[in-house]
Amino acid sequence: xxxxxxxxxxxxxxxxxxxxxxxxxxxEPKSQGxxxxxxxxxxxxRAALDTLKPDVLLVHSPHWIxxxxxxxxxxxxxxxxxxDPIFPNLFRYEFALDVDVELAEACAAAGRxxxxxxxxxxxxxxxxxxxxxxxxxxxxxxxxxxxxxISANNTPYYLNTKEGLKxxxxxGRATREAIARTGRRAVLLASNTLSHWHFHExxxxxxxxxxxxxxxxxxxxxxxxxxxxxxxxxMREVFKLLPQFIEEAFAEVKSGAFTxxxxxxxxxxxxxxxxxxxxxIGTGNAVMxxxxxxxxxxxxxxxxxxxxxxxxxxx
Amino acid sequence: MPGLGRLAAAMQRxxxxxxxxxxDAILVYSTQWLAVxxxxxxxxxxxxGLHVDENWYEFGELPYDIHAxxxxxxxxxxxxxxxxxxxxxxxxxxxxxxxGTIAAASLLGIGGPEFxxxxxxxxxxxxxxxxxxLGSMAAAxxxxxxxxxxxxxxxxxxxxxxxxDMDLRADRLATAxxxxxxxxxxxxxxxxxxxxxxxxxxxxxREARADMGFKHFYWILGALEGRFMGxxxxxxxxxxxxxxxxxxxxx
Numbered sequence: 001x002x003x004x005x006x007x008x009x010x011x012x013x014x015x016x017x018x019x020x021x022x023x024x025x026x027x028e029p030k031s032q033g034x035x036x037x038x039x040x041x042x043x044x045x046r047a048a049l050d051t052l053k054p055d056v057l058l059v060h061s062p063h064w065i066x067x068x069x070x071x072x073x074x075x076x077x078x079x080x081x082x083x084d085p086i087f088p089n090l091f092r093y094e095f096a097l098d099v100d101v102e103l104a105e106a107c108a109a110a111g112r113x114x115x116x117x118x119x120x121x122x123x124x125x126x127x128x129x130x131x132x133x134x135x136x137x138x139x140x141x142x143x144x145x146x147x148x149x150i151s152a153n154n155t156p157y158y159l160n161t162k163e164g165l166k167x168x169x170x171x172g173r174a175t176r177e178a179i180a181r182t183g184r185r186a187v188l189l190a191s192n193t194l195s196h197w198h199f200h201e202x203x204x205x206x207x208x209x210x211x212x213x214x215x216x217x218x219x220x221x222x223x224x225x226x227x228x229x230x231x232x233x234x235m236r237e238v239f240k241l242l243p244q245f246i247e248e249a250f251a252e253v254k255s256g257a258f259t260x261x262x263x264x265x266x267x268x269x270x271x272x273x274x275x276x277x278x279x280x281i282g283t284g285n286a287v288m289x290x291x292x293x294x295x296x297x298x299x300x301x302x303x304x305x306x307x308x309x310x311x312x313x314x315x
Numbered sequence: 316m317p318g319l320g321r322l323a324a325a326m327q328r329x330x331x332x333x334x335x336x337x338x339d340a341i342l343v344y345s346t347q348w349l350a351v352x353x354x355x356x357x358x359x360x361x362x363x364g365l366h367v368d369e370n371w372y373e374f375g376e377l378p379y380d381i382h383a384x385x386x387x388x389x390x391x392x393x394x395x396x397x398x399x400x401x402x403x404x405x406x407x408x409x410x411x412x413x414x415g416t417i418a419a420a421s422l423l424g425i426g427g428p429e430f431x432x433x434x435x436x437x438x439x440x441x442x443x444x445x446x447x448x449l450g451s452m453a454a455a456x457x458x459x460x461x462x463x464x465x466x467x468x469x470x471x472x473x474x475x476x477x478x479x480d481m482d483l484r485a486d487r488l489a490t491a492x493x494x495x496x497x498x499x500x501x502x503x504x505x506x507x508x509x510x511x512x513x514x515x516x517x518x519x520x521r522e523a524r525a526d527m528g529f530k531h532f533y534w535i536l537g538a539l540e541g542r543f544m545g546x547x548x549x550x551x552x553x554x555x556x557x558x559x560x561x562x563x564x565x566x
């Protein structure tokens with residue numbers, strides 16, 4: 001078995017507006033464009049992903065909300081129509097995707113060993129949420145790489161941010177362990193917006209960019225502060241500030257994807273590439289990459305059992 | 316699952332009572348239809364599909380075939396602004412109608428062509444007062460159209476769920492305090508003591524973590540213009556630790 005690798009992690013937000021603006025054949029509503037700087041940011045992210053050639057994409061989505069445990073898609077092929085319940089006028093998407101079930105099972109098992117409640121979603125008629133689909137479409141519209149879809153357990157909202165993010169940390173560590181056990185070359189996708197203050201009404205033409213701007217100054221300033229720290233690789237500071245950022249900017253990273261991803265990457269003090277930033281209905285969205293392979297940080301320690309089996313490793 | 320079976324049977328009894336009143340349409344509000352922009356109203360004449368819950372998918376699929384009173388639904392869209400709420404119509408193939416609406420329609424035996432629905436979303440930014448005004452506005456729209464309506468609020472009572480896997484046969488209320496709160500609120504409904512009910516509901520919402528602030532009850536209260544005589548509790552029991560009750564308010 002190959003040695004497991006987490007090649008890179010992307011902050012990959014999921015406003016359905018980006019799919020709507022692009023007009024792919026899978027999406028029924030058609031637009032006059034819009035949100036170009038963010039869509040061009042994703043073009044750069046797509047090119048970066050193309051060079052990485054991963055075996056699998058893992059995505060943690062805040063729009064698959066689960067109350068009992070952390071769930072993983074566990075059906076080899078899923079397809080259907082996913083309509084966004086908030087923006088049904090923008091996103092009615094015919095999806096078809098393949099799941100790396102072996103890795104999903106390994107993630108669920110490692111999560112249980114870490115003390116988490118985990119579940120595998122085995123219903124073939126399951127409708128995949130628009131957050132998962134939007135992030136995956138924007139990063140890899142070819143849909144030719146298997147995925148692992150992970151739910152957002154609602155602990156950060158049901159209990160509190162601290163308890164919730166502690167669980168997401170464990171989930172990330174378990175994900176890392178599972179990737180090591182299965183020998184996958186994986187890319188992680190944190191499907192999160194930054195500041196999440198949003199307008200409560202949509203313009204009559206949703207893609208009218210003359211109406212698009214940050215919902216408030218504080219949210220924008222917080223986004224810039226956090227992005228700047230991420231670009232400089234000052235991730236310890238980012239995580240120290242995260243609870244305050246969540247509180248003051250209503251940041252969607254509260255739902256856990258960002259913490260999950262960085263825990264899985266072992267919290268590298270590594271500068272991120274910012275592909276672009278833009279607002280969508282007032283929320284702040286950044287497309288960013290932490291390239292672990294380029295930094296020499298991608299290879300994972302073989303799991304304990306394998307280390308013991310390898311000759312010469314025990315003595 | 317005897318407990319769940321009893322609640323399902325209670326829903327069916329309540330559905331028989333509802334249907335026997337021969338309403339022209341049924342005004343439904345479900346806490347599980349979450350909205351964050353405008354108030355959404357289901358205006359698709361017929362919605363057909365197979366629903367899988369995002370949490371409880373292992374229990375299988377819920378087929379649905381829901382008819383809407385589109386004239387009344389459209390009136391609710393256009394009149395929402397009168398109560399200070401921006402609204403939009405939802406008329407899309409494949410729109411993910413929530414589990415609460417689908418389960419209620421199925422168990423109550425409503426939503427067919429004989430008993431069409433008007434369904435409103437739960438906007439997370441709306442408070443109890445706004446929800447009450449929306450219920451009142453929907454009933455007024457029905458009155459304007461000369462329609463007799465029934466009103467249904469879909470949601471739970473105490474809201475604490477168990478967070479770990481459990482055998483549903485061992486389901487119970489998460490805490491004794493939640494159980495007490497639920498009984499207290501149900502007794503007030505039965506006695507028709509609306510003033511006291513209104514007084515305690517904010518405490519109930521906070522202390523028992525009532526499902527979405529118990530906004531589904533305010534929807535009903537708004538549609539009934541704040542009046543009912545008493546209530547018949549068809550069933551009460553735990554739903555994975557939270558409280559579930561099937562209540563028919565008597566007018």
